[in-house]
Amino acid sequence: MAKSTYYIPVGPIHPALKEPIRVEAEVEGEKIVKVDVKRGFAHRGIEYMGMKRNAIQTLYLSERICGICSISHPYAFVITAEKALGIEAPPRAQYIRTIIAELERIHSHILWLGVIAHEMGFDTLLFWTWKGREKVLDLLEFITGNRINYSMYMIGGARRDLKEKHIRAIKDAIDYYWKFTEHMKEIFLSDPVYKARTRNVAKVSKDIALKLNLVGPIARAAGIRMDVRQDMPYDAYADIDVRAVVPQDIVGEVYGDAYDVTMVRIYEIEQSLDIIEYCVDNLPEGKILAIPNYVALLAKIRRTKGEAIGAHEAPRGEVIHYLKFDGRDGPSVWKVIAPSYNNINSWGPLLIGAEVADIPIVVAYIDPCMCCNDRVAVVKTKDGNELGYTEIRKKCLEKTEKIRRELK
Amino acid sequence: MPTKVMFLILKQLLEKPFTNPFPVKHAPKNVTELIEKVQKGEVQINPPVPVPEGFRGKLHYDPERCIGCRLCIMVCPADAMEWVPELKKIRHYVSRCMFCALCVDVCPGKKFPGEEKAVKALSMSEEFLLADYDKYSDNLIEEPPEAKEKGI
Structure with missing residues (x-):
């Protein structure tokens, strides 16, 4: 019998991917008939490292989990730690943290818009959108001291205060971005080529989105009204009535495709601008750290016994952290759930039946972050059984013993 | 069919480059030669974008x-x-x-x-x-x- 399907492996190291992941597709002509996604190439054991350090060190380690959103993991971490410790950040710090998180949402969404244009072969648009992104990065550098990895948060507050000049710079940037999003709407949403290329591509129905637990802008584009800022408000979001941005509110109908995701992201930038405007205008006075002395903070953590779960709405979806304090100055258990973990599940059903040329859009439309989602590594034997920790440790001891005998 | 992006491209052609060409405008053929020239004072290095107040450097x-x-x-x-x-x-x-x-x-x-x-x-x-x-x-x-x- 003649062979009718061909096997195309993409990754783990591939020029089209920015981070390591493996997609194995079987194609029949131009159509994909079978897909397998393999992940786990970027596992770094960060959670284990965090369980060996003190809480302040772990907070800055959590900033390095994700390469793009360097505030979403620390935000979830500080919320969780504050819940477990029973302290609350001063109101001014809460507002500052919200401003930084929303500025980061703007830069992350503009980054995604550039990436999706690039995957489509629209490189002019990529450079134009990223030129607009420079402004918010410069602003973040001005406020926090660095373009990425802001080191701004602390358990029980924020580390840097907003001064008059910072507020002036933020207001300038808001004016700039109101104009810029108007431009982006015209260029992305009313461009006939962009619409033809994204309409009905990577279409997620409400059922699939609920079944696969999709989160963030992907779920909102499918018409589900979910947003951590709306469902479980924290910090300054509790004072602001944040509503999930869904396509049925914008245009009246839901497709759940890549075009809807673009629309949701652009309107979320506007929502972020509104939130920042509110926060800047209503910034409370007062101190910015609940416990200004880090030694006292670590001593409090050492006295605390308890656990907590906290969530933050990152640009890609909800980030969940679990922490357990058990008489040490750092967490004895730390678990991270990143949004890309849920969203990558949608590749399988979406790629089946799609064309080979749609793979980049389907892969890029969820804004995947491999280093966020690789949280565990499983070792398997040749016959497919999983090796547990005790067996691996036994093997390790055996090898040490063997080497010791050889050395004698 | 003319689209918005085409007008954008035409507009961009008339604008100055957005990036700061640091340290020199074009990549040199020989880096060592460039360094020697800079030390002699033949070539001027384009300064980097100034860092903001409160920058976290070395x-x-x-x-x-x-x-x-x-x-x-x-x-x-x-x-x-x-x-x-x-x-x-x-x-x-x-x-x-x-x-x-x-x-x-x-x-x-x-x-x-x-x-x-x-x-x-x-x-x-x-x-x-x-x-x-x-x-x-x-x-x-x-x-x-x-x-x-x-x-x-």
Whole structure:
């Protein structure tokens, strides 16, 4: 019998991917008939490292989990730690943290818009959108001291205060971005080529989105009204009535495709601008750290016994952290759930039946972050059984013993 | 069919480049030659974009102000600080540093006689061009001068 399907492996190291992941597709002509996604190439054991350090060190380690959103993991971490410790950040710090998180949402969404244009072969648009992104990065550098990895948060507050000049710079940037999003709407949403290329591509129905637990802008584009800022408000979001941005509110109908995701992201930038405007205008006075002395903070953590779960709405979806304090100055258990973990599940059903040329859009439309989602590594034997920790440790001891005998 | 993007491209053609061409406008054929030319003063280097106030660059360490409290070693997330027991001072490896400035926050500093407030031993400078071939080169290690003399 003649062979009718061909096997195309993409990754783990591939020029089209920015981070390591493996997609194995079987194609029949131009159509994909079978897909397998393999992940786990970027596992770094960060959670284990965090369980060996003190809480302040772990907070800055959590900033390095994700390469793009360097505030979403620390935000979830500080919320969780504050819940477990029973302290609350001063109101001014809460507002500052919200401003930084929303500025980061703007830069992350503009980054995604550039990436999706690039995957489509629209490189002019990529450079134009990223030129607009420079402004918010410069602003973040001005406020926090660095373009990425802001080191701004602390358990029980924020580390840097907003001064008059910072507020002036933020207001300038808001004016700039109101104009810029108007431009982006015209260029992305009313461009006939962009619409033809994204309409009905990577279409997620409400059922699939609920079944696969999709989160963030992907779920909102499918018409589900979910947003951590709306469902479980924290910090300054509790004072602001944040509503999930869904396509049925914008245009009246839901497709759940890549075009809807673009629309949701652009309107979320506007929502972020509104939130920042509110926060800047209503910034409370007062101190910015609940416990200004880090030694006292670590001593409090050492006295605390308890656990907590906290969530933050990152640009890609909800980030969940679990922490357990058990008489040490750092967490004895730390678990991270990143949004890309849920969203990558949608590749399988979406790629089946799609064309080979749609793979980049389907892969890029969820804004995947491999280093966020690789949280565990499983070792398997040749016959497919999983090796547990005790067996691996036994093997390790055996090898040490063997080497010791050889050395004698 | 003319679209918005086409007008955008035409408009962009008339604008100046957005990026700052650092250190020179075009990539040189020979880097060593360029460095020699710059040293002789034949070629001018285009300055980098100025850093904002409060920028976190290379850590500056003043051993005279250090009281040896070891708080910076306790909070440093990257273990970039090393304790020098002979001198009761610290040694800082810039190649490990992640520029979070926690050590600057936590440093108590020392008050010399006649001063009103304690001045911190650690501070963030504005230096950010730190590329080097050797991670242990003199430029990338901050330590008390006695440590180098005695070879500790």
